[in-house]
Amino acid sequence: MAPDPSLASVAVPAALPGERVSGSRRSLLRLPAVYRPDHDSLLLAETVAAEDIVGARVMDLCTGSGVVAVAAARAGAEEVVAIDVSRRAVLSARLNLLAAGPRTIVRRGDLFAADPGGMYDLIVSNPPYVPSEDEELPTRGPARAWDGGTDGRAIVDRICREAPRRLRPGGRMLMVHSELTNHRRTIEMLEREGLEASVVARRDIPFGPVMESRETWLRDTRLIADGPRVEQIVVVRATVPASGDVLDGSPR
Numbered sequence: 693m694a695p696d697p698s699l700a701s702v703a704v705p706a707a708l709p710g711e712r713v714s715g716s717r718r719s720l721l722r723l724p725a726v727y728r729p730d731h732d733s734l735l736l737a738e739t740v741a742a743e744d745i746v747g748a749r750v751m752d753l754c755t756g757s758g759v760v761a762v763a764a765a766r767a768g769a770e771e772v773v774a775i776d777v778s779r780r781a782v783l784s785a786r787l788n789l790l791a792a793g794p795r796t797i798v799r800r801g802d803l804f805a806a807d808p809g810g811m812y813d814l815i816v817s818n819p820p821y822v823p824s825e826d827e828e829l830p831t832r833g834p835a836r837a838w839d840g841g842t843d844g845r846a847i848v849d850r851i852c853r854e855a856p857r858r859l860r861p862g863g864r865m866l867m868v869h870s871e872l873t874n875h876r877r878t879i880e881m882l883e884r885e886g887l888e889a890s891v892v893a894r895r896d897i898p899f900g901p902v903m904e905s906r907e908t909w910l911r912d913t914r915l916i917a918d919g920p921r922v923e924q925i926v927v928v929r930a931t932v933p934a935s936g937d938v939l940d941g942s943p944r
């Protein structure tokens with residue numbers, strides 16, 4: 693399909709680990725208002741690219757432009773299911789995944805409600821996670837990509853509760869979010885579901901426009917302390933034990 697000239701083009705790094713690219717950069721297509729791949733997208737994409745996922749069935753929840761789904765496809769996944777609630781994101785991801793190689797299914801919907809079904813070897817997500825003054829999440833507009841409710845965990849918690857049930861024995865989950873969103877709680881929730889979970893990647897990043905715009909509120913609510921305007925993003929990796937075990941007392 694010929695690219696639509698109205699699509700904004702966004703650069704993504706050629707330097708996904710393990711990837712050989714002759715040009716200096718590749719780019720993804722991105723419709724207006726679709727989340728522009730940022731430090732979090734890239735940290736997650738790098739972590740995905742470092743996983744052994746040849747032949748795997750992968751779900752990318754909150755796919756946006758599809759940048760992480762593309763990384764999974766390039767890393768050798770056999771099938772990639774990409775889900776987003778935004779129509780524009782779904783169209784962008786479809787276009788970007790056209791050339792990605794493996795079987796790809798891009799669906800619009802609210803998290804797992806759009807899951808075509810079956811079990812996964814890997815579930816990845818860069819969900820909305822920035823703490824926001826309003827507990828109610830936006831239903832439209834760019835903020836839907838980052839607002840996570842007052843503790844930033846409205847979507848994160850739903851993923852922690854549901855993803856483990858869709859992973860095969862030995863299956864993995866990789867989720868990126870800010871330390872402000874409390875990665876210890878993410879780890880606890882996943883461990884409660886029987887997974888082994890830990891932080892596998894961290895990166896300090898300068899505040900972007902979203903953090904800057906709510907800096908006063910974040911300081912007032914003590915979600916951030918006085919000091920440098922830097923936040924740390926982390927990738928949590930969680931694994932289902934391979935032995936085919938028991939979840940909540942019942943077999944998977």
Ligand SMILES: C[S@@+](CC[C@H](N)C(=O)[O-])C[C@H]1O[C@@H](n2cnc3c(N)ncnc32)[C@H](O)[C@@H]1O
Pocket residue numbers: 727728729730732733734753754755756757758759760775776777778781801802803817818819820836837838847
């Ligand atoms: C932070 S962006 C990440 C986009 C992309 N994965 C990346 O790393 O660049 C979060 C994405 O989540 C999507 N989203 C928000 N709420 C959602 C929901 N309930 N179900 C599915 N997608 C959702 C937004 O539309 C947005 O594209």
